[in-house]
Amino acid sequence: MSYKQLLIDEFKMCERFVLALIDTIPSERFTEQPGKQVNHPAWTLGHLAVTADMAVGLLRGESLLPARYKALFDYGTKPSHEPGKYPSKKQLLEDYLRTHQSLLATVQATSDEKMMSEMPIEELRSFFPTYGHLIMHVMSGHEETHFGQLTGWRKAAGISVPIM
Numbered sequence: 078m079s080y081k082q083l084l085i086d087e088f089k090m091c092e093r094f095v096l097a098l099i100d101t102i103p104s105e106r107f108t109e110q111p112g113k114q115v116n117h118p119a120w121t122l123g124h125l126a127v128t129a130d131m132a133v134g135l136l137r138g139e140s141l142l143p144a145r146y147k148a149l150f151d152y153g154t155k156p157s158h159e160p161g162k163y164p165s166k167k168q169l170l171e172d173y174l175r176t177h178q179s180l181l182a183t184v185q186a187t188s189d190e191k192m193m194s195e196m197p198i199e200e201l202r203s204f205f206p207t208y209g210h211l212i213m214h215v216m217s218g219h220e221e222t223h224f225g226q227l228t229g230w231r232k233a234a235g236i237s238v239p240i241m
Contacts, residue, residue, distance in 0.1 A: 081189075084216055085181060091220040092177055095125065096170075097239050098227040104166040110158050111233040116226045120149075120156035122169040125223055127151055129176035132215045133183050135198075136191070136208065141176055184212060 099118060107119040116124075127150040130142045148154070149163065163169070192209035196202045205211035231238050 081184065081192075084213060085184060088177070088181065088216040088220065091217070091224060092174075094224045094241055095122075095173070095220070095227065097241050098224060098231060099166075099170065101239065102166075102231070102234075102236060105160070106234065106236075107166050107169075108156075108158050108160045108163060109234055110156065111230070111235075114226070114230045114233040115156055116223070117156050117158070117230060118227060119160075119163040119166070119169060120154075121223050121227055121230075122166075122173045123150035123163065124152075124154075125220065126169070126172040126176045128215055128219060129173075129180040132212055133176065133179050135211070136183050136187050141179055142172060146172075180216070184216070 099122065102118050108117050110117050123146060126142060127146050130140055130146075134140050157163075164172070187208075192212065193207050196205050196207055196211060201211065205214065228238050
C-alpha cells in the first residue's frame with residue numbers, strides 16, 4: 078500500500094466522522110453558536126468544502142463551488158448566526174461531498190512528482206513547501222481539527238455525540 082492510499086483512506090475516515098456528526102443536527106440549528114462555539118455546522122461544512130475545492134484548484138486549476146463561497150467560508154471569515162446568510166444544510170452536504178470526491182479523484186490522478194514539486198504560492202511555502210505538504214494537511218490535520226470543533230459544538234448545543 079502506498080502513502081497516497083493511506084492518505085486517501087484517512088480522508089475517507091474523516092469524511093465518515095464529519096457526516097456522522099452532521100447527520101442528526103436539525104437544519105434549523107445549523108447556524109447556532111452555543112456558548113463559546115463560534116464555528117457552527119453551516120460554516121464548518123462550507124469551510125471544509127472550500128478548502129477541498131482550493132486544493133483541487135491548485136492541482137487541477139478548476140473550482141466546483143460558487144464564487145460567493147469564498148466570502149462565506151474561506152480562511153479568516155467569521156461565522157454568523159444569521160441562517161439566511163448560508164446555503165441550506167442539504168446544499169452544504171452536497172457541496173462537501175462533491176468537493177471531497179473531486180479531491181480524492183484529483184489526488185489519485187496526481188503524480189508523485191507533482192506532489193513533491195514546490196508550492197507555487199509564496200505566502201504558503203513556509204508552511205507547505207510542496208503541493209504534497211498542503212494536500213497532506215488538507216486531507217488529515219485540517220479535516221480533523223474541524224470535526225473536533227463539530228464535536229465541541231454538539232456538546233455545547235446539548236446534542237449527544239454519536240459513537241463512531
